Amino acid sequence: MATSASQSGTFLVGGDLPVHRLSYGTMRLVGEGAWGEPADPAEAHRVLRHAVELGVTLIDTADAYGPEIAERLIAEALHPYPPGLVIATKGGITRQGPAKTEYVGRAGYLIQCVEMSLRRLKLERIDLYQLHRIDPRTPLEESLGALRQMQQQGKIRHIGLSEVTPLEIEAAQKIVEVRTVQNRYSLGDRRNEETLKFCERRGIGFLPWYPMAGGKQLKPDHPLAQAMARIAARHQATVAQLSLAWLLQRSPVMLPIPGTSKVSHLEENVAAARLQLDATDCAELESAVQA
Secondary structure (H helix, E strand, C coil): CCCCHHHHCEEEECCCEEEECCCEECHHHCCHHHECCCCCHHHHHHHHHHHHHCCCCEEECCCCCECCHHHHHHHHHHCCCCCCCEEEEEECEEEEECCEEEECCCHHHHHHHHHHHHHHHCCCCEEEEEECCCCCCCCHHHHHHHHHHHHHCCCEEEEEEECCCHHHHHHHHCCCCEEEEEEECECCECCCHHHHHHHHHHCCEEEEECCCHHHHHHCCCCCCHHHHHHHHHHCCCCHHHHHHHHHHHHCCCECCCCECCCHHHHHHHHHHHHCCCCHHHHHHHHHHHHC
């Protein structure tokens, strides 16, 4: 059987928007620190097209990637979009240079963010629009009120949040229906475990960013390296595939969004969809985490 992201199973975002759980994130398509053009634009286009060929149906991006460049690349490579492809984007972060950011949640700014993303992506409606960060200087009612307004105008289908706690999700739920949460999470970084459990109870999709700790947990000197290499070898898999397979088995609401700028790495990542870990594997990984 050919490798396909469909082997990772399906999740219904908002109860009505089906996506294959193993998805693709676009931050690595652009320059270092999410700043500037890709080193190889043609390869970036190939990665996006091949992701769809491999059954990926959720592509995650943001206006801050580049900035604006990742959204442009998606439209260049994939528009007109195939049926069933969900483009999820984000707004609320401004970028002042490589890895330099500031959060902006003012209503007027976020409305402009949505309008500009629609234009760059060549869409009439964004299926999943995520508030990239909560701006502590702006009332949540103002930020999410702006997204609710765009939703009422038919320009957003579902609304998500990024880097939030359960209390922040509950506060947001009084203003909008929160359909997804995108928080940092991986086998070796479980700081958002309580948020994942909260999302599980509420049926909220959880998009773990940094799903392989930016490659750190793939390196031989990482505390998890020995256990992961041993288990990966048993399955004739790579450590990257093991990291993604563990995420997929961790929770039914988990929607991993590994990013890459290379077709070969994309194929390796998508192959994780067919990797099944048994109880012994999972117990060994948990022991390694706690060691």
